[in-house]
Amino acid sequence: MNKHVDYLIIGGGIAGLMMAYQLEKNGLSFLLIDEGKNSSSSKVAAGMFNPISGKRMTVNWRADELLETLHASFVDFEKLLNKNYLVQADILQAFGNVKESNDFFVQLEKAQFNKYIEIDPAKQDALNDEFGSFGVKGSGWVKTSEWIADYQAYLLKNNKLIYRTTNWDELKRKGEQWLWREKVFNKVVSCEGFQVNQNPYFDWLPFKLCKGQVLHILCKGLNPHVILKKGVYLVHQFEDVYKVGATYEWDFEDEQANETGQEMLLQKLSKLLVLPFEVVHREAGIRPTTRDRAAILGEHPHLKNLYCFNGLGTKGMLQAPFLSAHLLAHIETKSDLLKEVNIQRFKEFYTNSHPLETV
Numbered sequence: 001m002n003k004h005v006d007y008l009i010i011g012g013g014i015a016g017l018m019m020a021y022q023l024e025k026n027g028l029s030f031l032l033i034d035e036g037k038n039s040s041s042s043k044v045a046a047g048m049f050n051p052i053s054g055k056r057m058t059v060n061w062r063a064d065e066l067l068e069t070l071h072a073s074f075v076d077f078e079k080l081l082n083k084n085y086l087v088q089a090d091i092l093q094a095f096g097n098v099k100e101s102n103d104f105f106v107q108l109e110k111a112q113f114n115k116y117i118e119i120d121p122a123k124q125d126a127l128n129d130e131f132g133s134f135g136v137k138g139s140g141w142v143k144t145s146e147w148i149a150d151y152q153a154y155l156l157k158n159n160k161l162i163y164r165t166t167n168w169d170e171l172k173r174k175g176e177q178w179l180w181r182e183k184v185f186n187k188v189v190s191c192e193g194f195q196v197n198q199n200p201y202f203d204w205l206p207f208k209l210c211k212g213q214v215l216h217i218l219c220k221g222l223n224p225h226v227i228l229k230k231g232v233y234l235v236h237q238f239e240d241v242y243k244v245g246a247t248y249e250w251d252f253e254d255e256q257a258n259e260t261g262q263e264m265l266l267q268k269l270s271k272l273l274v275l276p277f278e279v280v281h282r283e284a285g286i287r288p289t290t291r292d293r294a295a296i297l298g299e300h301p302h303l304k305n306l307y308c309f310n311g312l313g314t315k316g317m318l319q320a321p322f323l324s325a326h327l328l329a330h331i332e333t334k335s336d337l338l339k340e341v342n343i344q345r346f347k348e349f350y351t352n353s354h355p356l357e358t359v
């Protein structure tokens with residue numbers, strides 16, 4: 001007999017795992033399929049959350065709500081997995097030049113920006129702040145790779161995760177439901193990150209992928225409780241090891257970390273850090289960034305019960321808890337999707353080039 005399951009999630013990065021969390025929280029059954037690759041955007045991410053965009057000196061989209069949902073979800077994960085993954089830490093950001101400093105003081109007039117700013121933060125000797133610096137409150141990071149490993153292990157133990165590559169040809173249509181290997185699913189959510197370009201049902205969406213590389217450095221004398229930022233950021237990992245990131249590469253040939261990426265990061269790091277250090281590791285991932293830099297949520301234009309949750313871009317950790325809850329509310333209660341993230345905004349890109357097999 002076919003077994004009915006509420007949801008099938010394809011992809012177990014930040015997007016797929018946050019979707020799984022929302023389903024568990026709402027008592028819905030699901031199966032998550034992930035390839036189990038060693039490296040992915042989610043696994044290399046620094047997991048930083050920052051209410052402001054320090055380059056443009058603006059407050060991030062819906063920053064208050066995103067932060068609130070992020071914190072609440074990691075309180076739940078702490079209870080579930082018995083570990084604290086979310087580290088609250090201020091950012092100490094040095095201006096790269098006089099223009100950045102001028103832009104900053106203009107923004108400071110705005111209450112929404114101002115409330116996150118510490119104008120006179122405690123100095124850190126390790127930071128070269130020749131043009132001045134400021135502090136950002138409400139920021140921090142999630143120990144992302146640790147959380148992914150632990151939550152995936154929990155799901156595996158509870159028979160809610162399978163490690164394998166989904167071949168979309170194996171998914172058949174059964175009325176308005178989906179059939180995959182003897183199991184019937186009411187709904188399917190596609191969370192494959194940049195590999196959505198291999199998904200025949202969503203490959204028409206206008207993604208603009210962005211490779212990112214990070215270094216791990218060994219450096220003694222840094223304060224592990226503060227994130228330093230100036231062109232690149234430094235986030236504590238363990239003992240005297242820090243993550244330095246990241247590059248933003250719009251033209252790239254593969255997913256691998258390379259010498260060129262390392263050089264780009266080292267050049268920027270030399271302007272930030274006044275302490276000696278040693279590079280111990282480098283890694284890379286591809287961010288699922290979109291044309292308008294906003295996430296893509298919602299149902300396929302023509303296939304009922306097939307959903308997209310993707311396009312988290314450079315801010316996966318900050319956005320995924322809020323947006324996964326938002327998508328689930330839309331699916332289950334028919335509430336409207338926010339227009340900025342609604343898949344409908346790209347409907348003119350849709351081409352129906354992949355006929356679907358039904359059983």
Ligand SMILES: Cc1cc2nc3c(=O)[nH]c(=O)nc-3n(C[C@H](O)[C@H](O)[C@H](O)COP(=O)(O)OP(=O)(O)OC[C@H]3O[C@@H](n4cnc5c(N)ncnc54)[C@H](O)[C@@H]3O)c2cc1C
Nearest residue numbers: 011013014015035042045046047048166193212315316317
């Ligand atoms: C260097 C770098 C640093 C970053 N730093 C930060 C940061 O500090 N803060 C932040 O918020 N964001 C950061 N990001 C962005 C963040 O990593 C992404 O927004 C996020 O990881 C996207 O998650 P995702 O689940 O959509 O995609 P992915 O991480 O790519 O996950 C998709 C998963 O689906 C699996 N998959 C794909 N296709 C299939 C298939 N057919 N069958 C089975 N499994 C499949 C993949 O193997 C993968 O596990 C960073 C990204 C990079 C590259």
